[in-house]
Amino acid sequence: MKLPIYLDYNATTPVDPLVVEAMMPFFTESFGNAASRNHAFGWQVEQVVEDARESIGKAIGAGAKEIVFTSGATESDNLAILGAAEFYQKKGKHIITSPIEHKAVIDPCHALEQRGYEITFLDVDKDGCIDLKQLEESIREDTILVSLMAGNNEIGTLNPLSEIGEITRAKGVLFHTDATQGVGKIPIDVDEMKIDLLSMSAHKLYGPKGMGALYVRRKKPRVRLSPIMFGGGHERGMRSGTLNVTGIVGFAKALELSMAEMAAEAERLTGLRQRLFDRLTAELDYIFLNGHATERLPNNLNLSFGYVEGESLMMGVSELAVSSGSACTSSSLEPSYVLRALGVGDDLAHSSIRFGMGRFTTVEEIDYAAEKMIVAVKRLREMSPLYEMVKEGVDLSTVQWASH
């Protein structure tokens, strides 16, 4: 077993060696510009790009012409939201989203607020679930877009995409989903789920960084977007810029590999997730699960270890690469906005650790991680004044804290 152990697959993944192999020839031998229409160097890679487009589309039930290549999910989210907002502004200036979306969705929405758009942030419950009835009631005459993610990157909670799609389609409103964490992990079909725009990223599924795509529905309804980047008119005018051929080839190969093993891999990861949870809860008290117990990404486990601060906990498990919602780990010194939106107290947000499992995670690694976590939590609790007080029977909510 190699140390440190990588358990941050929700942040990024290593590129699969098979993906690297597929990409290699396109750096050196087949280096042409896919937009070069008048010689063999261009034709050759144009064909490769079109094959990749077809294969990526197929993975989500879309056609090749509905795939717009981008630099990643952040760009895809920006293009979907800003592009739809601008194009459909005559219809209305109201957008619906949720407070636990990725910043790549929330921040473009805030930018639109500055330009006179109105954004409704739906409520989420303690598990991170939206209320479909509230969604339906929030849709107005001037609503143009609903943007709700497939699976949450921090807490793993899944949105009911089919149910959301039913509502938006019936109301004639576009449905965008940031499926960065979902594609290749959970079944997604844009027709069945009535999705109109879908963001994805290659590096979350063992492909290269700096590569993503936006699915843009072509019929029933035909979705139009105003570009946010201008130039050579690539990607049917929606995204100018020379195509990242190596990235596109790698993305297609990575997605192909993920799709081939998706069901089995989901089952394996769910097993590892449960194993880690069971081991930890068998040895430690005051563990709180963040996110939904069952409706969650197979590879994500987010736990708060009560009365232990997240950053010091990560320091205690330096052999493990995990992440925390603790303020001390962010430059803003604010705890996770996602956990806050769920109503998780700031004290427990500071105590949260996210474990992300993936293709190369083994049972042995999970057992080792559990053991290290247990030792570190017990040690830190021995020096935690809060744990001592709780054990003495003090109700921490009744204490007058000297805040600073």
Add this chain to the structure above:
Amino acid sequence: MAYSEKVIDHYSEPRNVGSLDKSDLNVGTGLVGAPECGDVMKLQIQVDPETKQIIDAKFKTFGCGSAIASSSLATEWVKGKSIDEAMSIQNTEIVEELSLPPVKIHCSVLAEDAIKAAISDYKSRNEG
């Protein structure tokens, strides 16, 4: 973020972790910070009633590595000092000793507060 060697040292082998009997008249207890802010320090001193010297100190801290190191260092420093000497410990000295980066300065402030709170608790319980 990279931690300084001294922070790692205090985090890995914290000095004086534990609790003193808070009902003992010779013990002063300071509890500062708040769980919502991500750090709470409890620092206790035991004072020799004759010499008024701090003969023992213990801490427990909920917080990041720098908070743990700051309070560990604080207990080390107050031991053997008179109350007045301990009162004069400045957070900037802790920052310097542990090479804390700017975002962690509040940890040292909290440690200074904890010392002062423990002393003031001791004094208030020994007045009159």
